[in-house]
Amino acid sequence: MLGVPPLYGRVLPAPLTPSPLPGTEMPRIIAISNQKGGVGKTTTSINLATALARAGHPTLLIDLDPQGNASSGLGCPRDTVAFGIADALLGLEPLGRVIVPTAQPGLDLAPATPSLVGVEVELVNLPNREQRLHLAIAGLEKKYQFVIFDCPPSLSLITLNAFTSADSVLIPLQAEYYAMEGLGELIRTIAAVRRSSNPRLVREGIVLTMHDTRTNLCRDVEAQARAVFGTEVFQTVIPRSVRLAESPSYGKSIFHYEPSGRGAQAYAALATELVARAVSAGGLLEAVG
Ligand SMILES: Nc1ncnc2c1ncn2[C@@H]1O[C@H](COP(=O)(O)OP(=O)(O)OP(=O)(O)O)[C@@H](O)[C@H]1O
Numbered sequence: 001m002l003g004v005p006p007l008y009g010r011v012l013p014a015p016l017t018p019s020p021l022p023g024t025e026m027p028r029i030i031a032i033s034n035q036k037g038g039v040g041k042t043t044t045s046i047n048l049a050t051a052l053a054r055a056g057h058p059t060l061l062i063d064l065d066p067q068g069n070a071s072s073g074l075g076c077p078r079d080t081v082a083f084g085i086a087d088a089l090l091g092l093e094p095l096g097r098v099i100v101p102t103a104q105p106g107l108d109l110a111p112a113t114p115s116l117v118g119v120e121v122e123l124v125n126l127p128n129r130e131q132r133l134h135l136a137i138a139g140l141e142k143k144y145q146f147v148i149f150d151c152p153p154s155l156s157l158i159t160l161n162a163f164t165s166a167d168s169v170l171i172p173l174q175a176e177y178y179a180m181e182g183l184g185e186l187i188r189t190i191a192a193v194r195r196s197s198n199p200r201l202v203r204e205g206i207v208l209t210m211h212d213t214r215t216n217l218c219r220d221v222e223a224q225a226r227a228v229f230g231t232e233v234f235q236t237v238i239p240r241s242v243r244l245a246e247s248p249s250y251g252k253s254i255f256h257y258e259p260s261g262r263g264a265q266a267y268a269a270l271a272t273e274l275v276a277r278a279v280s281a282g283g284l285l286e287a288v289g
């Protein structure tokens with residue numbers, strides 16, 4: 001244990017009037033990814049994106065998972081919209097026509113529709129098959145400061161599209177036995193994409209999710225992650241919270257379901273930490289690995 005206390009329940013000081021990220025006309029594009037299932041990718045995508053929008057940073061969340069959990073979790077079930085991100089990936093519709101507003105001002109959503117299930121197969125036969133998302137985003141209005149990708153639990157072609165068009169990868173790590181297993185493969189994939197098609201790509205950092213400081217296991221996982229990855233692990237830790245687990249079934253972010261609870265506080269703190277990192281020192285961690 002390196003003695004770094006988790007910060008949930010405590011919100012880092014935020015600027016009173018959030019200002020645009022200096023020197024950026026382009027949004028910061030962050031892929032939230034871990035090929036391990038159920039580690040908190042979608043929960044983090046929904047609530048981090050909402051927190052960024054609430055802090056004054058216009059944000060677009062793109063649901064890249066055929067399960068469509070980010071779409072339904074934001075009150076946009078995947079069978080209720082005309083177009084989805086699959087249409088933009090296949091070049092059938094411009095991304096702008098896919099995007100819908102959400103209940104949170106400043107947060108838009110590019111939802112997943114059931115057709116995303118088949119996109120993986122269709123992409124294989126298309127030219128520039130790893131660049132399709134990059135091409136779709138190139139035509140995006142310049143109104144967003146952050147674009148967040150909720151990635152599926154695999155290192156599939158869709159995930160490769162995400163890595164090819166992102167600036168960084170944010171890795172949720174569930175505090176559980178074998179948490180670090182698979183991280184090596186993820187990190188090697190990020191490095192391979194950086195070498196081959198996207199030299200900008202860095203690791204945004206690792207966020208510990210579903211954390212319970214009362215358990216030795218959680219404390220051990222946190223200590224191990226901080227020992228291996230140092231400052232790359234966010235100071236903010238997301239607590240295990242029933243409310244966080246319940247909110248998607250109401251189609252609401254935690255900020256609309258339990259705004260004053262520790263889940264909302266933790267994701268607000270994560271957004272503050274993320275923005276602070278993005279603003280300072282060019283905003284990027286040194287690419288390693
Ligand atoms: N901090 C938390 N506290 C309690 N439950 C949580 C928390 N974060 C996520 N969960 C629950 O854990 C489950 C998995 O979370 P989530 O869907 O965010 O993971 P995921 O990595 O996106 O999963 P998948 O790999 O299937 O896409 C969900 O039931 C979710 O509600």
Ligand SMILES: [Mg+2]
Nearest residue numbers: 041042065069
């Ligand atoms: Mg998910």
